[in-house]
Amino acid sequence: MGGLGSGRYGFGGRATVEDFRGLDVRRLRRAGAFAYPGLVMGWQWSRAGETISSIKMEARHNALRLFYRTRAWGEDWQDMDYLVHLDRTPCHLGGERLWFLCPARGCGRRVAKLYGGAVYACRSCHGLAYSSQNEDRHSRALRRAEAARVRLGWDTGEWGDRPKGMHAKTFERLARIVEDAEAAMDAETIRFLTRLQRR
Template sequence: MGGIGSGQRWQLGADTTDNYRSIDIRWLKREGLLESGVSRRITWSRGGEAIGSINIQSEPGRVILDYRHRDRGREWKPERYPVYLDTTPCHMGGERHWFLCPARGCGRRVAILYGGAIFACRHCYRLAYPSQREMPGDRAVRRADRIRDKMGWPGGILEGSDWGKPKGMHWRTYERLCRKHGTLSYRALVGIIDDF
């Protein structure tokens, strides 16, 4: 137990997956980009402006990533390498596709690769999910808002929770969600008070 990289302190200082460009194998599958012989350029944009692109070429059992990158203002460096694929059977038939992380010594089966000098799994880059960096009060607010959306109530925990049961929802489900919303609202308010 313990060691380098363990514990809350490490998670709070880590970069998050939102800060990196990513390639999701589930999206590639939906777009038909895992069919052998398919090649396509993918572009990332922020605010309507292109901030990066990569060419993905599919071959049997792997995809070839072809792109350019630069590190801290140095010269652009071309990269072209294969990322091998794996599949696992699904319980109801079919199969699920995975990337095998191309980072040296990893080979972990993952659904998403994150881009830096190479595209690798979040474990290799030591990335945290944004929700792992949330304070408990912020997490409670987000979860309470998700319940409010499900119930069709207006946003914000200060709006109260007596907006009525949505049509078609079972009373038992409604009462469970109301109790959960109350607990989360209390935690969120305690978090706000603790911040002061």
């Protein structure tokens, strides 16, 4: 089951790639989806051990046939069955890289991932953002600080010493990221409170 009903829209901004079921040509290749023409396999998405969406695929010569059911909100289920053509580009160290050619009408863009909708299509055709693009300044700064803290082995909101074995320059760079991000969060909080006072 694909389609718009199989994803969810984010709040406070554009729908994001994380809200939609994605088909990644690299993951499918590793799973053997393109092993030989005529191979049929299923792919499913699950949450908390429960299947929430699924799709069937058939390998063709330079294409992948998708078949699934989809529906718009309140509409009847519709059977979908179409080909997604593939492209290959050489890698610098030998071998080749596989790509989807976006099947949306008028697109044909070479992409590694397609996202579920009435038709599986590229991020641009669905108008999807990355979740980080919907973040406000405070959330973005918090994410930067916490990512640096994870690398430093520090707990949330805490400061600590340089981890054993970490180069001093790496430590200084990560600690500076935490410091700058916290300063940005403080500045954003002050701006928010100032706006509230002016109302």
